[in-house]
Amino acid sequence: MAIYDLIVIGGGAAGLTSAISAREAGIENILVIEREDNLGGVxxxxxxxxxxxxxxxxxEYADKLKNKAMNMKISYKVNTTVIDVDNKMNVTAVNESDGILEVSAKAIIFAVGCREKTNSGIYFHKSHCCGIFSALTAQKFINIEGYMPGNNVVILGSEDIALILARRMTIEGAKVKAVIEKGTKCIGSKKNETECLADFNIPFFTKHVITKIKSNGRIEGVYVASLNGDNKIIKETEKLIECDTLILALGFVPENELMIKANVSVSRVSGSPYVDENLKTNVDGIFACGNVIHQHDYVKSVYDEAYKAGKNAARFILQA
Ligand SMILES: Cc1cc2nc3c(=O)[nH]c(=O)nc-3n(C[C@H](O)[C@H](O)[C@H](O)COP(=O)(O)OP(=O)(O)OC[C@H]3O[C@@H](n4cnc5c(N)ncnc54)[C@H](O)[C@@H]3O)c2cc1C
Structure with a gap:
């Protein structure tokens, strides 16, 4: 079994930054493991x-980090998914060339990010049909794969990703018929509300929910209704918006399953790992940073946090 000083799980902004920081602090033997075919994450x-x-x-930001990591000759494996970690720092991963890869380290940094909530949390009637996508999946189809998920679109949720996607799909020729938010105001930034919705005349409905889906194999429309002051549906306001695509932008949850396997304590409320001021978890030698801890709106704050995690992991390794 190959033994590294440091294994970083996840090759996004947090993973690359923490690896760079650990190398700058004197750690030579580092492995970054990333399940996608490219470093950089979201x-x-x-x-x-x-x-x-x-x-x-x-x-462009990802390229800067990748180039820096490459110049420092930090080892990495892409297309490689970590499937198990124990609290003795043994890491099991799978990929095509190695099959099952077993490695271990003196310290591990979890930089695995977060994933989107799906419609399992919101109970649509008749939701098992084609044409419903999570926001990051839709964005990946458009910006990386070169496919449009559909032409007539409704977006549920008003986080920044929802607003950015509404603009992006409009620019690519889709008709975004509505952005629906159950709260009283937009969750994303004022800047994005203006530049992504208002500037493109995209209808935005607050205090509204989707009550059910119209479908015939593929989604054909969504029924929406407004909410009263007690957040109860006002039945008489229910109306159909025809669409062939529904995008769900319902927020994020941390990718915490591997950490739990490694005995890392996570919050029962948010699912995030508990870390101290050094980004160390309750398990000696296991650190965490980036969106797995909480959703960062700006990559600069991911950078600062991950840089600190890398430095502290290096100190832990050098003192061991
Ligand atoms: C839609 C969107 C728009 C944003 N816009 C801005 C902006 O305009 N300006 C700004 O400054 N910031 C923005 N941000 C914030 C910032 O870019 C992100 O917070 C940051 O890039 C997250 O980095 P991360 O490394 O924590 O997570 P990720 O980038 O998600 O990286 C985690 C990585 O871990 C990998 N991984 C997970 N599990 C495993 C496993 N088991 N095995 C191997 N690999 C695994 C994943 O494949 C992924 O590559 C935006 C974020 C989003 C989502």
């Missing part, structure tokens, strides 16, 4: 600007 599909500065897009 940055790769965020082609809008505003990453680190006003002019830099997500892929």
């Amino acid at each position: 940055l790769n599909q965020c082609i809008h600007n505003g990453f680190g500065d006003e002019n830099t897009t997500g892929p």
